[in-house]
Amino acid sequence: MAEANGAETPHTRTAPEPENTSLGPSPTRLSEPEQARWPKITRGEEGLTEWERRTDKPLFIASLLYLIAYAAPIVSTRISAPIDGVLNILQMVLWALFAVDYCVRLYLAPRRIYFLTHNLMNLAIVLLPAWRIVSFLAMLHMTANRQYKLLSELAVKLFGYTLIFVIMAALAVFSIEQDAPGALIKDIWTAYWWTLATLATVGYGDVYPVTVSGRVIAVVVMIYGVGLFGVITGALATWVIEKISGVTEEDHAATKGRY
Secondary structure, X not given: OOOOOOOOXXXXXXXXXXXXXXXXXXXXXXXXXXXXXXXXXXXXXXHHHHHHXXXXXXXXXXXXXXHHHHHXXXXXXXXXXHHHHHHHHHHHHHHHHHHHHHHHHHHHOOOHHXXXXXXXXXXXXXXXXXXXXXXXXXXXXXXXXXXXXXXXXXXXXXXXXXHHHHHHHHHHHHHHHOOOOOOOOOOHHHHHHHHHHHHOOOOOOOOOOOOHHHHHHHHXXXXXXXXXXXXXXXXXXXXXXXXXXXXXXXXXXXXXXXX
C-alpha cells in the first residue's frame, strides 16, 4: 500500500549522492586520441621507446643549453662572477638531468645487462651532454632520408661526435692553460689548433699544455683520435667486404643500437 501511495520503503529508498570533497573539478579520463598520443610508460621495449620519443626534443634543448653554459664563461670576458656562478649551477642541473634520463632508460630496458653493454653512447652522453645534439640530429637525418645506408649513418654520427668533442676539448684546455705560468695556449684559436693536431695524432709540437690537467686532456684527445681512425678504418673495410659479398642493409637491421 505504501508503494502505491508513492511512499519510500527500505527497498525503494535511494542512497544520497556522495559529496565532492576534492579541491577543484573531479578528474576526467583522457580521451582515446589523447591516450593514443600519451600511452602509459611501463617497463619493457615499448615503454623505453615511448620514453625516448617524449624526451628527444627536451634533451636536445638541454644539451644546447649545456654547451652554451659551458662555453660562455670561457670565451667571453664580459661575464660577471654572479652570472658565472649561475651558469655553473645550470651545468650541474643539466648534467643531473642527463644522469636521471640514463637511469630511467636503464630501468625501462627489458634486458639491463644488454642495455649497458650495447648502448655505451648513452653513458658517454651523461659524461658529455653536448653529444646529445648529435644523437638528435642523426635521428632527424634518419627520419628524413629513409633510404640512407649504414655507412652514411656512421659518417653523420662520427662527424658530429668529433666536432662536439673538438669544441669541448679546446674549451677545456684553454680554460686551464690560459693563465698558467709559461703557457703556450693563450687564446681559443690556438687551443683549437692544438686539439686538431693532437686528435690527428701528428704531434706538431709548436704548442702543448704545461699543466697536469692540460696533459690529462691531451691523453684523452690522443686516445679519441686513435679510436676514431680505428673506427673509420673498420667501417670502410666492412663496407668494402659487404659490397663484395653482396650483404644488404636489411641484414644489419637487428644489430643497430640506440645512440
